[in-house]
Amino acid sequence: MSTTTTDAPDRVQPEDEGLAQAFRDYVQRLRGGQLGSLPAALGLIVLVLFFTALQGSTFFSAFNLANLLSQGAMIIVLAMGLVFVLLLGEIDLSAGYAAGTCAAVLGVGLTQKGWSLPLSLAACIVTGVVIGVVIGLLVARLGAPSFVVTLSMFLALQGLMLLIIGSGGTIPIDDTTILAIQNNNLSPLGGWILFVIVIVGYALVTGLRMQRRRAGGLTAEAPSVWLFKVVSIGVLYGLATFFLNQERSRNPELTSIKGVPYIVPIILVLLVVLSFILGRTAFGRHVYAVGGNAEAARRAGISVRGVKIACFIACSTMAAVAGILFASRDNSISPSTGGSTTLLYAVAAAVIGGTSLFGGVGKVSDAVIGGLVVAVIANGLPLITQEAGIQFIVTGGVLLVAATVDALSRKRAVAS
């Protein structure tokens, strides 16, 4: 009955190679130096286990998890903007003080000028855009190295911020909407509704794409791989939602604090929008092209200058958003807002997450994973040691590891 087995189809429909094949492909990519977010994701798990083992109840509590998210939010948002600049192989050292300057504009608008909230927010964002335009023009038009241009901006913005804040020293923020961003939570039901929207949305978008591509005979993910991703993201996010929905008030009779912080949907929206821009639009494709081979991009008719200016604008605009988060978390704006380790942590977050300092490689999601790693370290270490020196050294060490991984994987990719 099985004498004729020669019906090899002309057009081989990509069949379900399944998880095993996906795993082999993944290992193949890792060998080729395309590490992506893997080291950061593993590092995050190890760090959480480590701090839980040493400082169980203090570190791994709903209270601390929410606190960690709000601490990490500014870093994550700044890093999201930095990804655009890093993808070009450029740097923006001024992003921290850009956040501070934009926050100062917001604060002065709300208090001294008595502007409405929308007007103050608009002024804050416009300030970010203007800073980005200035940096972008200097880098793209004059061809000055971004390191030097943004180092000067780092100093100049610090000065500008002092001038805006004025002699008072700090600007208190008492606008309830601004304060709510970093301090209020979704209701437990709201948290679960968000969960359903995110997971169903993710499953639908990726699932439908997979179906369409398989039907068209194009390369597509295997259904089992798709299911694996949906389920694992669902389980992790579900656990986090459940955890954050627990009572975490020190004094539940007085005030109840529970629910997913507002900052979570805010970061998710930024993640989706920016990932869409980088991954699904021609502009995003051109960002990767300029970062990978600027001369090739130029010859392909891409406006390299335009792409550069746009990326610096994206970075400074995200810094303005981070400035709003600072204002909300600190209830005030001072000359040190956005200073100190802010920028270095944000660059570290992007690089730890898998964005290459050499340009051309990286994703917006890197900023989230890397930002969480940085936040876990910054949050967990003080529970173990009060020695600030040790905290700096450990964070520096982690960044060094990430930069080394970046350099080594680049070497591998070149060699292969």
Next chain:
Amino acid sequence: MSMSSGPTPAPSTAGDPPPLLSLRNIDKSFGAVHVLRSVDLDVYAGQVTALVGDNGAGKSTLIKGVAGIYSFDSGDYLFEGQPVVVHDPKAANALGIEVVYQDLALCDNLDVVHNMFLGREEKRGITLDEDDMESRARKTLDGLSVRTLKSVRQKVSSLSGGQRQTVAIARAVLWNSKLVILDEPTAALGVAQTEQVLNLVRRLADNGLGVILISHNMNDVMQVADNIAALYLGQMAAQVKAKDVSHGQIVELITSGRSGDLGLHPQQTGASA
């Protein structure tokens, strides 16, 4: 110009259809350096025209002028019989002229499809139409009988030299191009990969495209070229049919600008004309 009685190009093209590309009396200087002197060139559809010449003869400058990267100082540029003005690469692309540069100009961090459509992405609304781009890339590669690429979703960084060259060539023919110019496509390749790329070059011409192949390698030239144009110190020494000349004659044209009664007159081979 003093060279109005210069060498007559392509002496044996009688009976051929009119050329796809014709250059006449092309001059180009960079400051005081006179790089191209009254150069003539004819390229025919369905034929491989090899452009040969020593280092610094002006080959790259000539094709960069055709591609719109430089403008010629003077001379006529005719495409499909019409005089055209090509001042930038977009204008050349619009005519159907594509160049595969010596350094390939690929982005290592992007995959094969992304590279083939770089700068000319297919869109649906504001999003990239990845499905359409992938199937068109696949179709083009199949049309060129390329079987060496495992997946069009591979990053270019993971490809071999020959595969990269293949991607760069496939990108050039994706756009219903009429003339494909290749600058030293085999210079960095091993024997087997050179063979693959030369076969591909031959198939382009067999599919009806005009092809200009710049090469240093006489074996490559003799293997695939229908027509050979030899530049000597910025002058066109001769444009001849490949079957009418020997390996040795080509080498003489390259090294001294003349071979027997082919090539430049003795007084023209000096540095000043």
